[in-house]
Amino acid sequence: MADVTPQPDSELEIPAQRRGLEGLRSPLVWVVIAVAALLLIGNTILRTEFRAAAVEQARSDMEQLLRSYEGNIEQRFLNIETTLQSLALLIGTNEYSPRETHLLLRQAVQTLGIVRVIGVTDHTGMVVRSSRSDPAPAVSLAGRDYIDYYLAGGQAPRFLSAPVVNLVDNQWQVSLSIPVRTRSGDLWGVISAAIDPRLIIDTLAPVAESGDFVTLFYEDFRLISRLPWIEDRIGTSLADAEIFRDLARSAEGRVAGVYTGRISGDRRLGAATRLFHDKLVLSTSRPLEGALGFWPVLELVA
CATH class of the missing domain: 3.30.450.20 (PAS domain)
Known part of the structure; x- marks a missing residue:
């Protein structure tokens, strides 16, 4: 009997791998791939942009x-500077008693809002006026840069310190100081405001x-x-x-x-x-x- 080898009688019997390779040769497939690639690139560009x-x-x-x-x-610090300048002019006249000066300083602290205390030293650095009390606390601020700057002859209109700890209440502060001068221009002392770090930043909380x-x-x-x-x-x-x-x-x-x-x-x-x-x-x-x-x-x- 003759050997009869079966022949594939339909496309279904063509190996899958061969059919896949032939499919990739189709122009339509490459068009689809190209469009997909362009969409992906375009999407990435759009997302980046x-x-x-x-x-x-x-x-x-x-x-x-x-x-x-x-x-x-800025406005709060400028208000403090302007207030200190006005107080320095009044104190430099020597026309106000220690009690009157204390009341002026205390009122300024209450008005400014972020200042904890205002003090005035003489030309040696000793505190002689304070918003805290009358008489002023017996404290020397000699050695503090915002005081020493003017005691050493500094001429800048203001001095703002880095954060330091207050010598009386042991609380953090930054100190803004300006010189107190007599009518003749001699150094009478230094007035400074102890500005409370927390009160400063809390103004922005709302x-x-x-x-x-x-x-x-x-x-x-x-x-x-x-x-x-x-x-x-x-x-x-x-x-x-x-x-x-x-x-x-x-x-x-x-x-x-x-x-x-x-x-x-x-x-x-x-x-x-x-x-x-x-x-x-x-x-x-x-x-x-x-x-x-x-x-x-x-x-x-x-």
């Missing part, structure tokens, strides 16, 4: 927010958003106060933080962008500026994803 636009908008919003904070803090950091620094980036409050870091230098390295190099004294938080360690959108005669630095930041707001939703849709 949308995110960049979202970051830029959030950065602009953060700068606007910082300007409002800056105006608040308008700050949850999750935001608002931080005030001395000119060399030593921390004065932060919202939320963290007392144990007062006086700590954050000069090595990414945002402050940028600020130190900035000719405008103002920066904004995406940074790594020096304390929190997360990626944050932040802005920082110098203020009050460049003696202070104010910054604000929030978590990057929170700052972008609607972007995560758009990213999912894309």
Whole structure:
């Protein structure tokens, strides 16, 4: 009997691998692949552009927010400076008794809001007038830079100290001082205001958003106060933080962008500026994803 070899009688019996290779040769398949690739590339580009636009908008919003904070803090420090100048003129006349001077100082403290005490030293650094009491506490402030500067002949119209601990109540403060001079121009003494770090930053609490950091620094980036409050870091230098390295190099004294938080360690959108005669630095930041707001939703849709 003759050997009969079965022959495939339909396309179904063609090996699958062969059919697959032949399918790839189809122009339609390559068109579909090309379209899919273009869509993927286009989607990636759009997502990148949308995110960049979202970051830029959030950065602009953060700068606007910082300007409002800056105006608040700047004005309060200018009010303190103006008040001290007026008091210095009155005290320099020697026309007010110790009791009258005490009452003037106490009223000024109550009016300014963020000042804990105002004191006046003589030309040796000894406290001779105080808003705390009459007679004034028997304390010498000689050795404090904001007093010694004028006792040594300093001529600047003001001196703002880094954060220091008060010698009477052992509380943190920054001190703003100006000279008290007689009508002839001789140094009578120095008047200074002890500004409370917590009271400063608490003025911004009603308008700050949850999750935001608002931080005030001395000119060399030593921390004065932060919202939320963290007392144990007062006086700590954050000069090595990414945002402050940028600020130190900035000719405008103002920066904004995406940074790594020096304390929190997360990626944050932040802005920082110098203020009050460049003696202070104010910054604000929030978590990057929170700052972008609607972007995560758009990213999912894309």
